[in-house]
Amino acid sequence: MKRLWFLIPLAAFFALATMLALGLKLDPREVPSPLIDKPAPKFSLARLDDASKTVRLDDMHGKVWMLNVWASWCVACREEHPMLVEFSKKKLVPIYGLDYKDQRADANAWLANFGNPYDASLFDDEGRVGIDFGVYGVPETFVIDQNGVIRMKHIGPLTAEVLATKIEPLLERLKKADA
Amino acid sequence: MIPELGHLALWIALGISAVLGTLPMLGAARNRRDWMALARPSARWIFALVALAFVCLAISFIDNDFSVLYVASNSNRSLPLHYRFTAVWGGHEGSILLWLLMLTFWTFAVATFSRHLPEKVVARILSVMGWLAFGFLLFLLMTSNPFDRLLPVPADGRDLNPLLQDPGMVIHPPMLYMGYVGLSVAFSFAVAALIGGNLDATWARWTRPWTVAAWIFLTIGIALGSGWAYYELGWGGWWFWDPVENASFMPWLVATALIHSLAVTEKRNSFKSWTVLLAIMGFSLSLLGTFLVRSGVLSSVHAFATDPRRGLFILAFLVIVIGSSLALFAWRAPTVGLGARFALLSRESLLLGNNVLLVVACGAVLLGTLYPLALDALGLGKISVGPPYFDTVFVPLLTPLIFLMGVGPLARWKETTLPDLATRLKWAAGAAIVAAFLTAWLHGGVGIVGVVGLLMAFWIIASLLTDLVERLRPVGGMRSNVLHRARLIPRATVGMMVAHLGVAIFIFGVTLVKTGEVERDVKMGVGDTTEIDGKTFTFRGVRDVTGPNYRGAQGLIVVTQGDKTIATLHPEKRFFPVTQATMTEASIDSGLTRDLYVSLGEPVGGGAWIVRVYLKPFVDWIWGGCLVMALGGLIAATDRRYRIRARQTADAAAAAGATA
Numbered sequence: 026m027k028r029l030w031f032l033i034p035l036a037a038f039f040a041l042a043t044m045l046a047l048g049l050k051l052d053p054r055e056v057p058s059p060l061i062d063k064p065a066p067k068f069s070l071a072r073l074d075d076a077s078k079t080v081r082l083d084d085m086h087g088k089v090w091m092l093n094v095w096a097s098w099c100v101a102c103r104e105e106h107p108m109l110v111e112f113s114k115k116k117l118v119p120i121y122g123l124d125y126k127d128q129r130a131d132a133n134a135w136l137a138n139f140g141n142p143y144d145a146s147l148f149d150d151e152g153r154v155g156i157d158f159g160v161y162g163v164p165e166t167f168v169i170d171q172n173g174v175i176r177m178k179h180i181g182p183l184t185a186e187v188l189a190t191k192i193e194p195l196l197e198r199l200k201k202a203d204a
Numbered sequence: 205m206i207p208e209l210g211h212l213a214l215w216i217a218l219g220i221s222a223v224l225g226t227l228p229m230l231g232a233a234r235n236r237r238d239w240m241a242l243a244r245p246s247a248r249w250i251f252a253l254v255a256l257a258f259v260c261l262a263i264s265f266i267d268n269d270f271s272v273l274y275v276a277s278n279s280n281r282s283l284p285l286h287y288r289f290t291a292v293w294g295g296h297e298g299s300i301l302l303w304l305l306m307l308t309f310w311t312f313a314v315a316t317f318s319r320h321l322p323e324k325v326v327a328r329i330l331s332v333m334g335w336l337a338f339g340f341l342l343f344l345l346m347t348s349n350p351f352d353r354l355l356p357v358p359a360d361g362r363d364l365n366p367l368l369q370d371p372g373m374v375i376h377p378p379m380l381y382m383g384y385v386g387l388s389v390a391f392s393f394a395v396a397a398l399i400g401g402n403l404d405a406t407w408a409r410w411t412r413p414w415t416v417a418a419w420i421f422l423t424i425g426i427a428l429g430s431g432w433a434y435y436e437l438g439w440g441g442w443w444f445w446d447p448v449e450n451a452s453f454m455p456w457l458v459a460t461a462l463i464h465s466l467a468v469t470e471k472r473n474s475f476k477s478w479t480v481l482l483a484i485m486g487f488s489l490s491l492l493g494t495f496l497v498r499s500g501v502l503s504s505v506h507a508f509a510t511d512p513r514r515g516l517f518i519l520a521f522l523v524i525v526i527g528s529s530l531a532l533f534a535w536r537a538p539t540v541g542l543g544a545r546f547a548l549l550s551r552e553s554l555l556l557g558n559n560v561l562l563v564v565a566c567g568a569v570l571l572g573t574l575y576p577l578a579l580d581a582l583g584l585g586k587i588s589v590g591p592p593y594f595d596t597v598f599v600p601l602l603t604p605l606i607f608l609m610g611v612g613p614l615a616r617w618k619e620t621t622l623p624d625l626a627t628r629l630k631w632a633a634g635a636a637i638v639a640a641f642l643t644a645w646l647h648g649g650v651g652i653v654g655v656v657g658l659l660m661a662f663w664i665i666a667s668l669l670t671d672l673v674e675r676l677r678p679v680g681g682m683r684s685n686v687l688h689r690a691r692l693i694p695r696a697t698v699g700m701m702v703a704h705l706g707v708a709i710f711i712f713g714v715t716l717v718k719t720g721e722v723e724r725d726v727k728m729g730v731g732d733t734t735e736i737d738g739k740t741f742t743f744r745g746v747r748d749v750t751g752p753n754y755r756g757a758q759g760l761i762v763v764t765q766g767d768k769t770i771a772t773l774h775p776e777k778r779f780f781p782v783t784q785a786t787m788t789e790a791s792i793d794s795g796l797t798r799d800l801y802v803s804l805g806e807p808v809g810g811g812a813w814i815v816r817v818y819l820k821p822f823v824d825w826i827w828g829g830c831l832v833m834a835l836g837g838l839i840a841a842t843d844r845r846y847r848i849r850a851r852q853t854a855d856a857a858a859a860a861g862a863t864a
Contacts, residue, residue, distance in 0.1 A: 028538050034481060035530040038488070042523050044578055045495065098590040100446060101576075126592045130723045137725060137805045137814045138788075152592075162576065163590065 060175045065092075065167070066157035073124050073132055073146035080121070080147055082173060089199045091192075092167040093143070093183075094123045094155060097135035099163040105182030106139050112188055113142035118168075118196050122146030125155045125163050168192060170199050207272050210260025211351040217253035217308075218341040220246050224334030228327035232400070240327035244315045247330050250337055251312035258305050261350050262292050270361050273354040274298065280363035280782055282753040290374045291364040296498065296514075297350035302377060303494070304340045306385040311337065314389060314414075321410060328396035329389075336388055339521045347514045363753065363782035372432035380425030380452055384490040386418025387455055390462065391487035394480045395529050398536045403476050408469035411483065413841045415466060416699075419459045420837040426452050427830035435790050440723065440801050440818045442826060445594045450573040451493030454566050458486040461562035464555050472617060474545075474552055477537040478559070484533060488526040489566070495522055496573070547619035554612040561605045568597045606660040606711070609704055610667030614674070628674070632666035639666070650719040657715025664708035668701055699840025703833045710829025716822040725805065729812040736819045740764045741802070743815060754778040754787075759813065761802050763793065773802045775815075799823045 060066075069081040093109060095102045113120050122143040124132045127150060136146070149155055158167065168177040177195055179187055224246035231239025261274070265288045270276040278295045279288055293302040311333040318326045344350070367373075393411045397403045429449065434442045443449065462482040469479045495518045546552035572593050614628055640658040644650045650658070675693055676686050726734045728743035735741070744760040756778035763771040771793035778787045790803035798821045805814030 028534070031477070031534040031537050034485075035527065035534050038526055038530055041574075042519065042527070044574070045519055045522075096590060098444070098592075100444075100590075126590075130725060134723075134725045134805065134816060162579070 060159055061178060063175060065169050065173050065175050066154070068147070068154040068157065070123075070147040070149055070154060073122070073129065073136075073148040076129075076148070080145060085121075085169065086173060087171050088119065089168070089170050089196060090119045090121060092121050092123055092158075092169060094125050094158070094160050094163055094165045094167075095146075096125045096127045096163045097131040098127065099125075101182045102164045103139065105164055105184075106142075108183055108185060108188065109142045110140040112183075117193065119144045123154060123158070123160075124148050124150075125160065126150060126152045166192075168195055168199075206260050206263050206267075207269070207351040207353070210257040210264075211349065213253040213257040213260070214341060214345055214351075217250045217257070218338065218345060220249050220253070221334045221338040221341060224250065225331055225338050227331075228334075229331035229399075232324040232327040232331075237323070240323055243327045243330040243334075246334065247308075247311045247315035250334070251308040254301075254305050254308045254337075254341075257351075258292070258301055261298060261301060262289060264351075265289060265292055268361070270359075271353055271355070271357040272350075273352045274350045276354050276358050276361045278364050279361040280753060281360050282782075283361075283364055283369075284752050286374070287364055287369050290368070293377050294364045294368045294373075297344070297348040299377065299381075300340065300344050300348055300498075301350055303381050303385060304337065304344060306378070306381045307333070307337055307340060307388060310386055310389050314392075324400060325396060325402070325410075328399055329392045332392035332395045333388060336392075336525070339525065343514075343517050343521065347517050360782075363780065366754070366778070366780045366783055366785045366787045367436065369753075370432065370436050372428055372436065376425060376428040376432055379421050379428055383418050383420075383422025383425050383459075384452070384455060384493065386414070386421055387459060387487040387490050389414040389418065390459075390483040391529070394483035395532065398480060398529075398532050401536065401539075403480060403540050405470050405473045408466045408479065409845070412463070412466050412470060413843075415459060415462055415483075415486075416837050416841040419456070419463060420834045420841065422452070422456050422459060423830055423834045423837065426456060427827045427834075430830075431827050434823075435792055437788075440721075440790070440803070440816070440820065442717075442823065445572070445591050447573050448493075448497050450569050451489075451496050454569050454573075455486055455489040455493065457562050457566040457569070458482055458489055461559045461566075462486055464562075465559050468552055468555050472546070472552060475556070475559075476540045477533075478556075480537060480540075481533060482559070482563075484526070484529050485563075488522075488529075489570075491518075491522050491525060495519060546617070549615070549622060549625075550619050551612060551615040551617045554608055554615050558605060558608050558612060561601055561608070565598065565601045565605075568601065569594070572597070603656070603660065606664060606707075609707065610663050613671050613700065613704075614667065629667060629670060632663070632670045636662040636666040647716070647720070650715070654715055654719035657711055657718070661708045661712040661715065664704055664711070668704055668708075672701065694845070695843040696840045696845070699836045699838070699843070701836070702839055703836025706829045706832030706834075706836055708829070709825050709832055713822045713825025713829055717820055717826065720821040721823075722819040724817045726815055726817060727808055727812055728815045729810060732812075734815075734817055736817060738765055739770065739800070739819070741800075741815075741817050743813070745811060746804075746807075746813065749776065751778065753782065754780045756789075757804070757807075759791075759802075759804050759815070761791070761815070761817075763800055771800055773800065775803045777804045794824055796824070797822060 065082060067082045069079055072078045072080060095106075109120070120143050122145070124146045127148075129148060129150070132146070132148070136143075147154070152160075158165075162180075164182055166179040166183055167175055170176050176199065177191065179191070183192075224243060227239045228243035228246075231237070231242075261272075263269075264272045264275050265279055266285065268275070268279065268281055268288075270279075274295060274297045278291045278298070283291065292298045311330060314333065315326075315330060318329070321329075390411050393407065393414070397407045426449075429452065430442045433444065433449075434440065462479065465475050465479040465482055468475045495515070498514055498518060610632065611625060611629065615625060636659055639662040640655055643658050643662075644655050675697075676689050722736050724734060724736060726732075728734070730743060730745040733740050733742045740763065742762045742764065744762060746757045746759045749756045749758045756776045758774050758776045761773045761775065762769060763773065773791035773793060775791040776789040778789060779785075780787065788803050790801055792802075793800040798819060801816075801818035801820055803816045805816055807813050
């Protein structure tokens with residue numbers, strides 16, 4: 026019986042190795058979220074660049090918009106950021122940032138350094154709104170329609186492929202439905 | 205010709221390492237002295253051959269031999285000479301070659317400084333290290349040959365990653381690798397002892413100086429990496445909980461636990477299976493770190509070009525090395541026995557507490573590093589958990605660890621009593637509380653977190669002083685004996701005290717930076733000023749500068765206090781045309797009590813720039829503390845006891861065993 030205890034390190038290591046082996050193969054991809062096709066949670070947050078201004082969910086009513094969760098401490102965000110800056114230049118959709126569990130100065134510096142694709146960033150320093158949105162980690166991106174319903178969620182950094190094959194067609198459809 | 209020579213040297217080294225990995229090990233099992241005698245010469249030859257390969261690659265860089273693919277990818281004619289040399293380890297292939305050079309160097313060192321060890325033990329240790337060298341040589345030759353040719357030969361190279369064109373980068377990787385790979389010595393000692401069945405106090409005594417040596421390099425390497433991130437990344441941060449940083453921090457935590465646990469095994473012959481497990485874990489984490497960094501499974505600021513074949517190879521190597529050593533552990537460790545008993549409250553139990561906390565901390569870092577990967581493996585996407593997680597987890601673990609650091613050295617082996625400890629430490633506790641509140645009050649605005657941090661730093665210092673006083677003036681002792689007694693304190697103990705003092709300095713620095721730093725991002729036109737803590741920063745504009753392989757803009761910021769100019773800072777923004785990369789060079793006025801840190805953000809038109817102006821109080825104490833820790837390690841590693849001949853140590857161990 027005592028011998029079994031000494032097998033624990035080996036067993037733990039093999040579990041780890043299996044995970045690493047899987048990690049070598051897999052790529053990020055979209056997952057279904059319980060929030061898809063549900064109304065977006067209500068929020069009211071100060072803007073990152075100007076703490077005196079507040080943005081609420083109701084302000085967005087009637088337009089299709091994108092919410093991108095990011096943070097200055099997030100390395101994967103640095104990876105997706107250039108893509109997002111390029112995408113924002115197309116002016117297809119208003120992009121709002123949710124600056125998740127961050128320091129205001131760090132976040133502003135980060136945007137100054139790497140470019141700002143956002144119409145505005147909401148400052149969620151305690152991560153409350155992030156939790157309401159079911160954020161696992163950073164970055165994540167949501168597409169929300171005219172009626173405030175979440176239509177899509179993407180976990181992990183956006184890629185050119187996801188933008189071109191998933192998000193842009195979805196935006197087209199949502200806009201047509203509006204017209 | 206020269207690259208081919210280097211390539212050939214690696215193949216020959218592969219052959220010799222195969223010999224080293226098998227014959228001496230078999231010789232030890234079958235009592236064949238002739239086979240065991242092969243171990244030392246093989247170890248020396250492998251080191252010489254790998255060093256030759258390294259020199260060949262360095263010559264290719266210095267000669268701008270762009271027919272070598274690796275040189276063409278990591279160098280450029282306009283790259284200054286010293287960076288052409290350091291570019292040898294600026295990419296994947298060269299990094300692995302450097303890693304291998306360090307590994308064979310440690311093997312060489314073990315072969316040279318093991319005269320006092322029994323022949324069989326040396327044969328087994330060197331054989332295990334031969335296996336490691338074989339695996340890495342095979343990895344290098346199969347998947348990452350640095351000597352691959354490139355045809356047609358390009359006119360110029362693609363240049364070294366600008367982030368790495370920095371003096372800090374010249375010594376950071378070699379130091380870190382020395383530490384990483386140095387843990388292979390403790391690992392090999394552990395595996396050899398498991399095979400030979402001679403896991404005892406003598407084994408611990410042999411292992412200690414090697415482990416401490418590796419730990420010193422690891423400490424300095426991590427500190428240098430942190431310092432590099434501080435001034436080179438331009439954000440003023442000194443630790444990002446980045447996967448690559450974590451990969452170096454995890455072995456450090458385990459090596460720290462191992463050093464403490466080895467002390468118990470040596471002195472009291474206890475914790476043997478636990479110590480051997482830590483020795484295996486330490487090097488396993490080094491290998492795991494290599495896998496994480498080199499396979500590209502995690503994204504990071506350090507991301508290198510990746511190749512799935514490499515990831516698969518390292519993973520297979522990882523499974524063979526770690527899997528077999530842990531299997532060996534599961535097989536042999538149950539027969540080792542428990543060693544001397546100890547009471548619930550004793551120096552042993554306190555050190556066990558320290559060990560558990562350090563390993564749990566390591567587990568927390570591992571979890572935070574791999575959690576994103578685990579989600580990815582389960583198909584849940586790539587994410588970062590980041591500093592919020594690590595800060596939340598680390599502080600509760602660190603606090604009891606620091607508390608134990610004060611109590612442990614004063615506790616008696618075998619059994620100690622709470623009233624005794626409380627009496628001896630009451631003054632230290634009182635002094636720490638007073639000093640913490642006094643400093644907080646004088647410094648101002650540190651908050652509760654700051655007071656807790658200061659309390660930890662002063663607690664370490666006060667308990668250290670208590671320990672020192674007790675050693676110098678035992679109850680009823682004579683004052684005139686103080687100097688004599690000071691000389692009697694073993695170097696290992698002095699080293700421990702210095703290293704613990706280093707931790708106090710480190711915590712002091714971290715606390716005051718975290719609570720007192722001012723970070724301001726301001727738009728500044730020519731002549732604009734901003735004021736922090738009575739210091740006026742005046743922006744005098746930007747001029748163009750040209751470097752050997754970059755163009756840049758250099759800002760001029762003058763800092764004045766009252767009428768006096770206290771610093772003139774020249775932050776730069778550099779553009780490297782070959783790699784199309786823009787780098788931020790912060791300009792820092794370092795001081796004992798504060799750094800003035802200025803870096804350029806983006807130009808916003810009309811000669812105005814976004815300028816980052818930071819005041820970082822006591823930030824240099826962070827790295828100073830690390831260096832003091834390393835100094836403590838150096839003092840401890842050079843203790844005379846480790847140089848005593850084998851027979852004496854064996855006798856002493858037998859005697860200790862008999863009395864215990």
